[in-house]
Amino acid sequence: MPSKPPTTTDTCTTQLQALGAQIRSQRKALRMNATVTAEAAGLSRVTLHRIEKGEPSVTMGAWCSAMAALGMALQARSGTDTAAQATDRTGWIPARVALADYPQLRALAWQVHGTDTLTPMEALDIYERNARHLDLQAMSADEQALLQALRLALSRKPGAEDAV
Template structure:
């Protein structure tokens, strides 16, 4: 039985629900079943559904596992003040707009086994997949074009290059 929800600050429930909708939309866009996603995240299907509804009683660790299973990541940012003096949504950093096709990069495809072979990832999602799963990668199996992708992603996203 799920634990009771902790008291939430004003607006937090709305943000959690929106967060859950984004997770659900990503899973649907990737055409991955709830069962497959839950297994990849190490949780029950019911917990995944609670996450997709934005329930505050689900642990942050479970949310993070669900995000990782879908090739997503989250960042904590301070709101910025606009001209009105009120906090406004932060502007995300600019990143390359091209997508990375899993089918073009064998090691990335192997690391993102739960995604369809024809899936396309944003540069941030591709880098996150490599970074989170690097301990499972075989650097000696990387082809030249995949090594170049890693170098380009690190440079474009301002990250420390992976040890290839």
């Protein structure tokens, strides 16, 4: 029996959960605990926790306050803008590099246990230590852009960005 198509509520819930995960990731990247972040945003720690879980019952003002406390901004986009903006990641480095999004990195990081994400510096170290095992032809354009951005921003050796 085919599954039913996603409803608007399902889509909104998924988007709020993704936004909550981004907020939590930013908080972790800034090394701020939940209590300090909640106080900076003028919220209770419980409300911040609900935001990070993506609960739709939290007011929009609370979401905006939490994001502002973390140096983030909320923007509304039309559905057609999303595809165009998602593909242009030139020079973009995420606060945490998700192994699931970068197959070559995931293969190189086989020894990493207990986490699904790496700091940008950890990701660059793994790429550089295992450069001989990289398959550049099989690497997606997004992963190549990430590697180039990491090298340009974080490389410690002069000329290292030209190596691959």
